[in-house]
Amino acid sequence: MIAKLFKRFSVFSLFLSLLILSFLSYLYSDLEMLWLSFQSRILNFLIILGLLIMTINSVRRIFKFSKFENRFHYYLLTYPLIVFSFPVELFDIRILLSSTLFFNGWASFREYVDSKSTISSSASLNKLLDSTLLITFSAAIFYENIFFLCFPLIAMIFSKKSINRQEFGIIFLTPIIILFTLCQLLLALEFDSFFFSSLLSEYYFSFSNTFDISLLYEKIDLLIILSLFIISIMLGNKSKIDYDARTLEYDGLVYSAIILLVLGFSNSQSGMLLHYLSLPLAYYSNRVFVISNNTYIANFLVILLTISFLLFNFV
Numbered sequence: 001m002i003a004k005l006f007k008r009f010s011v012f013s014l015f016l017s018l019l020i021l022s023f024l025s026y027l028y029s030d031l032e033m034l035w036l037s038f039q040s041r042i043l044n045f046l047i048i049l050g051l052l053i054m055t056i057n058s059v060r061r062i063f064k065f066s067k068f069e070n071r072f073h074y075y076l077l078t079y080p081l082i083v084f085s086f087p088v089e090l091f092d093i094r095i096l097l098s099s100t101l102f103f104n105g106w107a108s109f110r111e112y113v114d115s116k117s118t119i120s121s122s123a124s125l126n127k128l129l130d131s132t133l134l135i136t137f138s139a140a141i142f143y144e145n146i147f148f149l150c151f152p153l154i155a156m157i158f159s160k161k162s163i164n165r166q167e168f169g170i171i172f173l174t175p176i177i178i179l180f181t182l183c184q185l186l187l188a189l190e191f192d193s194f195f196f197s198s199l200l201s202e203y204y205f206s207f208s209n210t211f212d213i214s215l216l217y218e219k220i221d222l223l224i225i226l227s228l229f230i231i232s233i234m235l236g237n238k239s240k241i242d243y244d245a246r247t248l249e250y251d252g253l254v255y256s257a258i259i260l261l262v263l264g265f266s267n268s269q270s271g272m273l274l275h276y277l278s279l280p281l282a283y284y285s286n287r288v289f290v291i292s293n294n295t296y297i298a299n300f301l302v303i304l305l306t307i308s309f310l311l312f313n314f315v
Contacts, residue, residue: 020080025049061107085222087271098138105134142199228285
């Protein structure tokens, strides 16, 4: 069956996933690009492909510790198709880079939560430091991204184990030191115009009184992905996962809800901003594949996504 191709991590599933991501990167490299672009389309292609591969690897790392889906690899198909469904008029590599940094930071934090009680405290804190550094570097691109540090903090506050002074120090002192140092260094090198931008001003954000997410259902293939996302949330995770893993899932839902609220109440309907939702869409929609041991459901969903991908992008 076709779903078996992506159920396991194999040469074939990896090759097909990379093939779709390569094709997507090639299309993106032909768009008008902001912030960082080269004369050579090959260099643009390689940068975009590298960032997409980093994101899909962060999906793999999160699933590895999800206590639920570490045996299934349907994300190798769902993530490329989700990104392919985004309506993008021009390509802002800052958004892809900052979202990639945050997602990899969240993956490191997920590993930190899992290793907190199993290895030495110093090694465990290294994972938290990695997570904080990655999110801080994303804030050096758009300073609003510093808000993303709230999600690891909330997860630790509601964790089974109380948050200690070292963790507080890493989360609060590290961003201050890094951002101050980067700011001074960039000013000295006269690169300050490339960093510390405002996402709200760059995309001319203004907020309305009506909630409108038509951007998400104007494309049928994106609407299908959104439907899988909603179904996954409604069904919930009925497997026996520990308290911290469930807390992290709720944390991810809060993140998704905030991004959707910002997009819904904003008058700036840029499809590029949907990249901030790529990982949660891949994670939660992927759960629908494994809600039942019946392989027919997985096959139906794989065929549905494949047909919608081909039909609404190339016909």
